Amino acid sequence: MNSQKQTTEANPKDNKGLSFKFDLQSYTLIIALVLIALIFGLLTGGEFLSSRNLSNLFTQMSIISVLAIGMTLIIVSGHIDLSVGSLVGLTGAVAATLQVWFGWNTILVVLAAVVTGAIVGLWQGWWVAYRAVPAFIVTLGGMLIFRGILIGISKGQTVAPMDESFKQIGNSYLPYSLGYLLALLSIALLIFWTIRGRSKRKSMGLSLPTATIDYGKVTMYSFFILLATYLLNRYYGIPVPIIIVVMLAAIFIFISTKTSFGRYIYAIGGNVEAAALSGINIKRNTLSVFVLMGALSGVAGVLLTSRLNAATVNAGNMYELDAIAACVIGGTSLMGGRGKIVGALIGALIMASIDNGMSMMNIETFWQYIVKGLILIFAVWIDILSKK
Known part of the structure; x- marks a missing residue:
């Protein structure tokens, strides 16, 4: 019984470590992309x-x-x-x-x-x-x-x-107004699927990431969607x-x-x-x-x-x-x-x-x-x- 209890108590920490490692691997590409953009941005004025x-x-x-x-x-x-x-x-x-x-x-x-x-x-x-x-x-x-x-x-x-x-x-290219409409629709779907996913995991008794992590991701993705839409609409559109x-x-x-x-x-x-x-x-x-x-x-x-x-x-x-x-x-x-x-x-x-x-x-x-x-x-x- 004691060994089982110790194993159960150790698992959350192990899961957190794995979760952090996974997130680090997932965002390495995004970090690399941002660095590439910044480097070429500086080198090209x-x-x-x-x-x-x-x-x-x-x-x-x-x-x-x-x-x-x-x-x-x-x-x-x-x-x-x-x-x-x-x-x-x-x-x-x-x-x-x-x-x-x-x-x-x-x-x-x-x-x-x-x-x-x-x-x-x-x-x-x-x-x-x-x-x-x-x-x-x-x-x-x-x-x-x-x-x-x-x-x-x-x-x-x-x-x-x-x-x-x-x-x-x-x-x-898409008209400017349609571009912004699609961006807002994408953000709404992103929020919907995040809420739905959390609700489904909770109903099945699965572990949930903290709300800060999930909705922090949504906020970050939404920011980049709106930023990309704005920048593209400054030219001819998406x-x-x-x-x-x-x-x-x-x-x-x-x-x-x-x-x-x-x-x-x-x-x-x-x-x-x-x-x-x-x-x-x-x-x-x-x-x-x-x-x-x-x-x-x-x-x-x-x-x-x-x-x-x-x-x-x-x-x-x-x-x-x-x-x-x-x-x-x-x-x-x-x-x-x-x-x-x-x-x-x-x-x-x-x-x-x-x-x-x-x-x-x-x-x-x-x-x-x-x-x-x-x-x-x-x-x-x-x-x-x-x-x-």
């Missing part, structure tokens, strides 16, 4: 933090962010996808050729691009899930195949220009591509955390044998992940083609590495079973900020590749250390 540059930065990161959402699920499930850059170029070319050469309207070409990406993902997922070919090999082959098809269907030339309605997808990213992120965060499919993906990546013994259909869920990745590549292809107002043979080149780097920097383990979409989005913002800041400082391109490569290696090293 404040231009990096200007409304115009922040608007461009969010627009630039939107394509990699869409890919990072899908790549998070791929890596969590224990796989990798090296073909997404070529698939972005291919789906963008499909949209451009259908509109420029065949006169399809914007809605149909967007659907065609997304469906093309999903079909390609289905094909790759079939090889991985049902023929047991390693994803590394399948997607490496896909990277070459899709780039070749891209060159073939575009006949090696730039396909342009796109219709005005298509261009608006990647180059338009870019539509970042709204698309937020909507997709919300959908996939819900899928990954609130559905059985999401739990299965984490279980498969954590221990595939245990997942199989638990009755999880490994093949079907693996196939589904690749289909989702393909569809998101189609969305990214539409955003890129819309932003450039053209499809080119080099579109999407090296995007797969940026997406993987964003996931790893955001805390997704390359060993599988661990990772969060929010972390991947912050990782994408960090990568975009580094690119943008170095470009503003007129640092040569080769240094940008070197820095990004070193950051990726460092992030993987941190992941290995955390596992040890």
